[in-house]
Amino acid sequence: NAGVMQNPRHLVRRRGQEARLRCSPMKGHSHVYWYRQLPEEGLKFMVYLQKENIIDESGMPKERFSAEFPKEGPSILRIQQVVRGDSAAYFCASSPDVVETQYFGPGTRLLVL
Amino acid sequence: DQQVKQNSPSLSVQEGRISILNCDYTNSMFDYFLWYKKYPAEGPTFLISISSIKDKNEDGRFTVFLNKSAKHLSLHIVPSQPGDSAVYFCAARANTNAGKSTFGDGTTLTVKP
Numbered sequence A: 001n002a003g004v005m006q007n008p009r010h011l012v013r014r015r016g017q018e019a020r021l022r023c024s025p026m027k028g029h030s031h032v033y034w035y036r037q038l039p040e041e042g043l044k045f046m047v048y049l050q051k052e053n054i055i056d057e058s059g060m061p062k063e064r065f066s067a068e069f070p071k072e073g074p075s076i077l078r079i080q081q082v083v084r085g086d087s088a089a090y091f092c093a094s095s096p097d098v099v100e101t102q103y104f105g106p107g108t109r110l111l112v113l
Numbered sequence B: 001d002q003q004v005k006q007n008s009p010s011l012s013v014q015e016g017r018i019s020i021l022n023c024d025y026t027n028s029m030f031d032y033f034l035w036y037k038k039y040p041a042e043g044p045t046f047l048i049s050i051s052s053i054k055d056k057n058e059d060g061r062f063t064v065f066l067n068k069s070a071k072h073l074s075l076h077i078v079p080s081q082p083g084d085s086a087v088y089f090c091a092a093r094a095n096t097n098a099g100k101s102t103f104g105d106g107t108t109l110t111v112k113p
Helices: none
Strands: A005-007 A010-013 A019-024 A031-037 A043-050 A053-056 A065-068 A075-079 A088-095 A108-112 B010-014 B019-025 B030-038 B045-051 B056-059 B062-067 B072-077 B086-094 B107-112
Touching: A005 A088, A010 A019, A019 A088, A019 A108, A031 A075, A043 A065, A043 A075, A075 A088, B010 B019, B019 B030, B019 B086, B019 B107, B030 B062, B045 B056, B045 B062, B045 B072, B072 B086
Parallel strands: A010 A108, B010 B107
Antiparallel strands: A005 A019, A019 A075, A031 A043, A031 A088, A043 A053, A065 A075, A088 A108, B019 B072, B030 B045, B030 B086, B056 B062, B062 B072, B086 B107
């Protein structure tokens, strides 16, 4: 029973490029959450999605960031025109229902040069 | 405005002794609290949780205490083991917005043999 999977684990981008982070939830989980962790800080909520729907995107920056969770395939967090401040660890979590415990993936470490 | 605070960035204890990690929150809407443990280069791992209708929850060596009037919770680990050395995050959420967990900045626990 595989846990939450994220890829790539490490991603290097130059300023202005696009970053695509993928998250496959645990089997049977239809709720996906994205968090960002800056160095020496806690995890900050970005977005909560349920299959094909964005439920809460109150933590997403207004520009350059988008997320989707299609009917088939993984959830994608997309960052357009990356800047150095986007360098962080991005964690995905999933749960079978919104009131259940969220289980986290290993994260994607994004480095913007 | 940080709604969940872990005021001790680090804690060092001797193997076999008790570790007490503290967490304070300001949002009175929070009614469910979780503790996560995180090793370097991995995602957070769920440890234990507590609902606001309880003041204590125990699971093996881990006990979480909740003081609603003080808006304070603590995680007790006894006896502490070297393998417990990690960063511990406190998280909170509100039933009205259960998809969004708010995290503290973490406490790094070091258990010395």
